Ligand SMILES: NC(=O)C1=CN([C@@H]2O[C@H](COP(=O)(O)OP(=O)(O)OC[C@H]3O[C@@H](n4cnc5c(N)ncnc54)[C@H](OP(=O)(O)O)[C@@H]3O)[C@@H](O)[C@H]2O)C=CC1
């Protein structure tokens with residue numbers, strides 16, 4: 001098991017810091033299972049918990065514990081008996097991966113979350129946090145998107161299988177709450193980026209894809225970089241360490257089966273994102289839009305008023321976050 005040694009500072013901001021400390025003080029000896037601890041989100045949650053002094057963390061790679069394997073997951077919960085679970089393991093990818101591996105995104109995510117959520121119920125887990133995604137909302141939802149817009153319209157076709165799996169996860173958490181009183185909560189992050197992101201040229205999300213493409217074009221002296229789609233869709237981006245901070249905050253303070261959005265409350269067009277990354281990478285060439293590639297959802301800006309009312313706000317500005325992600329990409333790239 002390897003954990004990237006990113007030393008993000010612990011946020012000394014009023015609400016989440018205080019609440020998180022209370023959680024850690026009260027539950028210092030609690031066993032916390034971070035499922036997916038090597039991924040972008042899971043590793044950020046791991047760093048957050050460790051930075052706050054929590055050291056009874058249960059960690060398994062997918063090679064050690066395949067969460068699609070029902071018996072293996074049952075055996076793991078029976079042997080380890082975690083008190084808290086962050087469910088950050090999933091099959092994840094950008095628009096092309098979602099649209100290409102439609103069966104895998106539906107089947108694997110259903111299997112992972114069914115197994116973990118059911119065993120959490122079977123073994124009396126005190127609280128579980130399930131990570132959904134902003135793509136669960138209707139393609140043409142009013143903006144900004146409130147939590148109650150779930151299941152009020154048709155989904156974006158390119159990620160419908162993934163979204164259906166995530167919606168099933170939300171409903172499973174709610175059903176275990178309603179029938180058995182389980183404290184299982186669901187959070188809906190907006191598009192994320194950060195340390196340990198996936199930089200695959202085709203299967204990644206837009207932000208890491210463009211960091212890589214602009215960097216490689218600069219290094220190779222290419223005159224032009226291609227951006228998928230029209231550049232007009234708008235997206236909201238949250239730094240993964242901010243998301244982890246919100247997840248720990250909600251693990252402590254939010255005991256409600258109703259889902260809750262996590263985001264920044266602001267978005268920008270893909271064209272504007274491309275120009276921002278181009279500037280940060282210092283690429284001098286031009287940008288071209290390949291309109292044969294799908295745009296996906298035209299806009300998905302989260303309404304984060306519920307989260308703000310609880311006292312949590314993000315802290316990492318987009319430009320600063322992209323610079324940190326680019327530094328991480330360069331470190332990964334150099335290590336290869
Ligand atoms: N990235 C984004 O923009 C967004 C992500 N989310 C959600 O956040 C969560 C985490 O995403 P992210 O960190 O980006 O994803 P990553 O792809 O970075 O990490 C996913 C993790 O899941 C683990 N995993 C996958 N399949 C299995 C399996 N069969 N058994 C055990 N573990 C498995 C992997 O483990 P290993 O490394 O050991 O193979 C990996 O560490 C997901 O639920 C995702 O839906 C929500 C909104 C946006």
Ligand SMILES: C[C@H]1O[C@H](OP(=O)(O)OP(=O)(O)OC[C@H]2O[C@@H](n3cnc4c(=O)[nH]c(N)nc43)[C@H](O)[C@@H]2O)[C@@H](O)[C@@H](O)C1=O
Nearest residue numbers: 094095098133135159204205206209228229233294295296
């Ligand atoms: C987090 C979210 O991620 C996925 O949805 P998405 O928001 O559409 O994510 P994306 O990051 O892949 O694309 C955002 C926009 O950017 C454009 N775009 C330009 N150039 C590249 C490019 O090079 N790569 C990618 N991936 N997109 C590009 C692309 O055409 C689109 O208009 C869901 O499937 C689902 O998994 C989900 O929940």
